[in-house]
Amino acid sequence: MTDTRESGTRSRTRRAILAAAASVLARDRGATLADIAEAAQIGRSTLHRYFSDRQDLVNAAVVDSFRVVEKSTAGAAIDQGPPIEAMRRLIAALVDAGDRLAFLFGDPRVLEEFTACFEPDLSVPTTVTLIERGQAEGVFDPGVSAEWIQQVLWALTYTGWEAAEKGLLPRHGVAAAVTRAFESGMVVSPARP
Amino acid sequence: MTDTRESGTRSRTRRAILAAAASVLARDRGATLADIAEAAQIGRSTLHRYFSDRQDLVNAAVVDSFRVVEKSTAGAAIDQGPPIEAMRRLIAALVDAGDRLAFLFGDPRVLEEFTACFEPDLSVPTTVTLIERGQAEGVFDPGVSAEWIQQVLWALTYTGWEAAEKGLLPRHGVAAAVTRAFESGMVVSPARP
DNA sequence: TGATAATGAGACATCGAAGTCTCATTATGA
């Protein structure tokens, strides 16, 4: 899928811009193209050489972030082993891709826009598949939809990332805190309502 | 605190603008003042008669939303009864104030800005107080900070609101889904890591 | 009803970000 006609230099610059865009926009959606260029350590005019539009840049950043998260997910091998263990690997992977996830999750509109027109890599097992597998095995709550569980997963991961940003959680404790919240909730001896 | 010199008409219009602002901005942070005026069913020039600045409007909307959420919280009487029950009432109240919460929670910067300069009504028991009470009684997870639990609470509530917006959850099921997630997490037989 | 408050429509100026372009400089690779 990568354009092989693009030189190494250009390819590297492009990646830097996309990473900077996701990182900056995750923290401030109203950020200026100048802000993004500065974060990418390039001139604003250079940015325009790669992406004609702001919209063009955002679109590319979304697709790119999808790919990055997808890759992280793939690395967690979530189609193997017990669902609980697979989910713990997935959470760790998602936390690692925090910037990208925060960028995607932080803007509901962006996500919606692309869910329709963006066809995911079918060779990569999806999060929903893992959740459904866990539900079938009676490990994940079968009383709610897999999509809801996925939303909760993303929300908790995002919250963990944000908490670390604010200094509320130590970086190295995010994955554990998210995992714990996801698996057990906040009540010690849960009484199902 | 309400300016008694303001006529009933103006007071009503002001409230309508603030409610519209929170509602519109919760769904689209980049929304135009024209969008907000339209949602409030007033002319754009009228809006400027009430709030000189965009910043002025946003500030007022934040303060107002704080008050609304505070009032909801107060109505839940979270300083009374078992913490679990109090938390369930609180979640129901927060879900009811969904728009306002989404507005406040959806923009981390807004929240930060005001947490410092905005002194809360001390006569109203705070969420953190409830959480700490629950932790002291061994009901809420004492292994994490109360602030983290509060973040999770807000995140889950926001996610429930958003899921309802997207049609992923029925409106009447949001509070139950959030409560369940908050208390028990997503795993049927939790194995604490 | 009559005085006044409140509003809506819209013209107008302003301002900042976005986007375009040029030219000199630096980096890359054959």
Next chain:
DNA sequence: TCATAATGAGACTTCGATGTCTCATTATCA
């Protein structure tokens, strides 16, 4: 080294949101 690719700085235009203002109309209340 040399040709070419890539970049940075900055001038410039465009465009849309914002903020100001006027005037006619409508709503409110004594």
